[in-house]
Amino acid sequence: MYKNNATSLGLANMWVAFVFFAVAALLGLYQVIERMDIIPGLKSPELYFASVSTHGVLMGFVLTTFFVMGFGYYAATTSLKQEIWSSPFAWFGFWLSLLGVLLAAVPLLTGNASVLYTFYPPLKAHPAFYIGAALLVIGSWVWCLQMVMMMRVWKKANPGETVPLVMYGTVANAILWFITSLGVASEILFQLIPWSLGIIDTVDVGLARTLFSWTLHAIVYFWLFPAYIALYTLVPKAAGGYVFSDQMGRVAFILLLVFSVPIGMHHLYMDPFQAAGWKFLHMTGTFMVSVPTLLTGFTVIASLEVAGRLRGGKGLFGWIGALPWNNPIVLAAILALLMLTFGGFGGMINASYSMNAMVHNTQWITGHFHLIFAGTVVIMYFGIAYYLWPKMTGKVLYSTKLALTQLWFWFIGMLVLTLPWHQLGLAGQPRRISSTPYDDLLVQSWIPAEIAMIAGGVILFTAALMLVYNLLKTHGNAQAESNLEVEYAESLHSTVRMPALLNSFGFWVVLIVVYMIASYGYPILQFFMMETFGTVPWSI
Amino acid sequence: MLRLIFVFCGVALLVPAANAEPSSAVAFDLPTLKLLKSADPAKGEALAKKSKCAKCHGDDGVSDDPDDVNIAGMSASYAFKQLKDFQAKKRDDKDMYKKTKKLDDSQLADLAAWYATLEPSRPAADRTMTAEVRKLVIHGDPERLLKACSACHGSKGRGGQFDHPALTGQNKTYLVDMMTAFQDGDRTNDIYSRMRYVSEVLTEQEIEALAGYYAADLPEEE
Numbered sequence: 032m033y034k035n036n037a038t039s040l041g042l043a044n045m046w047v048a049f050v051f052f053a054v055a056a057l058l059g060l061y062q063v064i065e066r067m068d069i070i071p072g073l074k075s076p077e078l079y080f081a082s083v084s085t086h087g088v089l090m091g092f093v094l095t096t097f098f099v100m101g102f103g104y105y106a107a108t109t110s111l112k113q114e115i116w117s118s119p120f121a122w123f124g125f126w127l128s129l130l131g132v133l134l135a136a137v138p139l140l141t142g143n144a145s146v147l148y149t150f151y152p153p154l155k156a157h158p159a160f161y162i163g164a165a166l167l168v169i170g171s172w173v174w175c176l177q178m179v180m181m182m183r184v185w186k187k188a189n190p191g192e193t194v195p196l197v198m199y200g201t202v203a204n205a206i207l208w209f210i211t212s213l214g215v216a217s218e219i220l221f222q223l224i225p226w227s228l229g230i231i232d233t234v235d236v237g238l239a240r241t242l243f244s245w246t247l248h249a250i251v252y253f254w255l256f257p258a259y260i261a262l263y264t265l266v267p268k269a270a271g272g273y274v275f276s277d278q279m280g281r282v283a284f285i286l287l288l289v290f291s292v293p294i295g296m297h298h299l300y301m302d303p304f305q306a307a308g309w310k311f312l313h314m315t316g317t318f319m320v321s322v323p324t325l326l327t328g329f330t331v332i333a334s335l336e337v338a339g340r341l342r343g344g345k346g347l348f349g350w351i352g353a354l355p356w357n358n359p360i361v362l363a364a365i366l367a368l369l370m371l372t373f374g375g376f377g378g379m380i381n382a383s384y385s386m387n388a389m390v391h392n393t394q395w396i397t398g399h400f401h402l403i404f405a406g407t408v409v410i411m412y413f414g415i416a417y418y419l420w421p422k423m424t425g426k427v428l429y430s431t432k433l434a435l436t437q438l439w440f441w442f443i444g445m446l447v448l449t450l451p452w453h454q455l456g457l458a459g460q461p462r463r464i465s466s467t468p469y470d471d472l473l474v475q476s477w478i479p480a481e482i483a484m485i486a487g488g489v490i491l492f493t494a495a496l497m498l499v500y501n502l503l504k505t506h507g508n509a510q511a512e513s514n515l516e517v518e519y520a521e522s523l524h525s526t527v528r529m530p531a532l533l534n535s536f537g538f539w540v541v542l543i544v545v546y547m548i549a550s551y552g553y554p555i556l557q558f559f560m561m562e563t564f565g566t567v568p569w570s571i
Numbered sequence: 572m573l574r575l576i577f578v579f580c581g582v583a584l585l586v587p588a589a590n591a592e593p594s595s596a597v598a599f600d601l602p603t604l605k606l607l608k609s610a611d612p613a614k615g616e617a618l619a620k621k622s623k624c625a626k627c628h629g630d631d632g633v634s635d636d637p638d639d640v641n642i643a644g645m646s647a648s649y650a651f652k653q654l655k656d657f658q659a660k661k662r663d664d665k666d667m668y669k670k671t672k673k674l675d676d677s678q679l680a681d682l683a684a685w686y687a688t689l690e691p692s693r694p695a696a697d698r699t700m701t702a703e704v705r706k707l708v709i710h711g712d713p714e715r716l717l718k719a720c721s722a723c724h725g726s727k728g729r730g731g732q733f734d735h736p737a738l739t740g741q742n743k744t745y746l747v748d749m750m751t752a753f754q755d756g757d758r759t760n761d762i763y764s765r766m767r768y769v770s771e772v773l774t775e776q777e778i779e780a781l782a783g784y785y786a787a788d789l790p791e792e793e
Contacts, residue, residue, distance in 0.1 A: 268600075341595065342598040523731065525722045525731055527710075
């Protein structure tokens with residue numbers, strides 16, 4: 032087994048991710064109960080919005096960023112058989128990010144950053160929230176640099192060799208994150224921090240929302256990438272097969288990288304300050320993102336079919352039953368693909384400029400992103416954790432049975448929570464509300480779906496505790512794990528030499544820059560060129 | 572109606588294909604990989620003696636008979652897969668079936684682990700690469716959708732990923748026999764017809780030339 036200097040760094044990152052995840056899950060449970068108005072003592076819009084903001088920050092920014100970094104460091108060292116480029120610098124990035132989280136936590140928990148975990152003015156948070164968020168982003172850039180440099184060093188030492196698929200995907204994600212986080216970083220540094228500190232009196236809301244949209248969609252792919260990487264490189268091997276096509280994985284990663292950043296304006300369909308043409312352009316790009324997802328769906332299912340048939344599965348669907356459902360990462364992958372299928376259809380509706388109008392700002396949207404993110408993405412984080420924990424800690428997984436039960440709980444809980452949300456959205460329930468004290472008849476028709484929502488929340492919270500308990504017990508397990516090697520899937524069809532375009536990123540980065548200029552250049556510049564007027568005071 | 576008939580015919584054609592037996596039933600999942608890692612070469616050596624493997628494969632895994640395969644230095648994962656395939660009759664060989672049918676997975680893994688520890692055969696003749704062989708080994712033939720041999724078997728023929736065998740130093744007659752068997756459909760335990768497709772596309776002369784190339788040893792400077 033290759034011993035590397037990423038084990039403790041990877042574990043530290045992942046522990047931070049999962050501890051904050053458990054806190055966020057508790058807040059989620061509170062929110063579903065509060066929202067239905069069944070316990071009068073719990074009613075508090077202030078507390079609700081502080082909770083929603085903290086839940087969103089912890090789940091969307093903390094769980095994800097730390098998990099991505101931890102997985103990235105460990106995957107890079109184990110696949111390249113190479114040390115971290117600069118271990119002290121990597122630790123610096125970790126501590127900086129953690130400092131950012133702790134700094135942002137103070138205003139969040141004291142109700143001074145109840146801005147719904149977004150960066151949309153005119154909602155204004157305490158400066159510590161924005162400074163903390165900026166530190167988290169800057170800390171994550173350290174990780175981006177480490178990943179790029181590690182691949183560079185490896186390529187120099189192995190000229191002509193193919194970068195392992197797991198590393199290729201990880202570097203694609205690092206580049207994606209760096210480029211996409213520039214939008215929100217600019218907004219925070221040049222608009223929100225000066226504004227919240229009182230250095231400037233006003234803020235250009237249109238510019239801020241446009242800059243946030245730059246980040247807002249691709250960030251989802253930053254979260255999603257580890258799930259896809261595991262689906263291509265860990266799951267096929269764990270199932271006993273091969274990755275059906277290594278090249279297809281690379282093409283999917285590149286398409287995600289190129290198409291996910293310049294399409295964020297689909298979050299602004301209902302905003303007035305961008306013209307319809309730009310929104311149409313971004314909508315077209317948004318639909319293009321479905322291509323790498325479909326490629327992934329096909330390749331991963333084909334890989335699983337190969338494994339299922341090698342395990343003796345016969346007939347049209349017999350291979351599905353032959354898969355090792357008792358292996359947590361394989362089960363997580365199957366359940367993730369199922370949720371991706373449901374969520375993907377919903378996503379097509381959100382992406383459509385015209386259909387979006389029906390569901391915009393309704394509970395449908397909350398249902399959609401919970402199904403895709405908390406469903407597909409997070410369940411794969413669980414699967415990866417169950418796979419890597421024994422290798423990183425050197426201890427046998429405390430309970431495989433508990434892990435499998437937890438995954439089923441998470442899957443069922445997520446469906447029970449999110450499918451009714453889709454229905455509520457179509458029935459007209461708005462999102463981002465703390466209670467529904469209006470239109471009795473309409474609100475009464477929502478009750479069955481809201482009861483399901485609470486049931487889903489309870490199941491999910493239970494599952495969250497099961498995960499953390501299992502990981503904690505594994506860490507303290509006395510029984511040593513015998514197989515510490517991370518087994519990455521080999522390709523069904525080997526290649527002598529990978530085409531340079533599928534083994535490097537230079538060309539693709541240039542392409543993204545050109546695409547970004549084309550899709551965001553004028554929409555941003557217009558705010559600096561057009562004549563604007565201040566609000567008219569009441570006294571005139 | 573015509574559409575219905577087309578759909579029916581399509582389904583009728585697809586169902587037997589989907590029901591077809593897989594060409595091999597060895598899944599290198601985590602328990603199998605664990606089994607191979609924990610295999611005991613010493614037990615494998617004892618079992619090889621008891622099973623009289625040397626009769627065909629030589630005392631040190633290098634056969635005197637050019638029709639038989641040299642198994643010294645063969646990767647444990649590849650050897651294990653072949654033994655499992657013989658046992659499951661996925662690879663047709665009566666002698667090997669008899670030898671393996673009563674062995675359990677752990678014994679097969681021990682045997683594979685033992686032969687993996689032995690030094691591969693080093694024939695005296697040095698390898699020469701004709702233009703024809705060079706093309707096939709290094710570049711393949713895109714016009715025939717034929718990928719390079721080195722893509723799977725490594726640039727020096729020492730084997731590729733866990734289920735791709737080393738070819739260097741193998742008996743030439745054996746290599747010709749196997750490629751011909753893949754070509755004729757007599758050997759079918761290559762998953763997704765990877766080797767069957769290659770062999771079907773190769774001509775008799777090319778098979779001969781490639782077998783000669785891989786049977787010879789690598790010159791020291793290579």
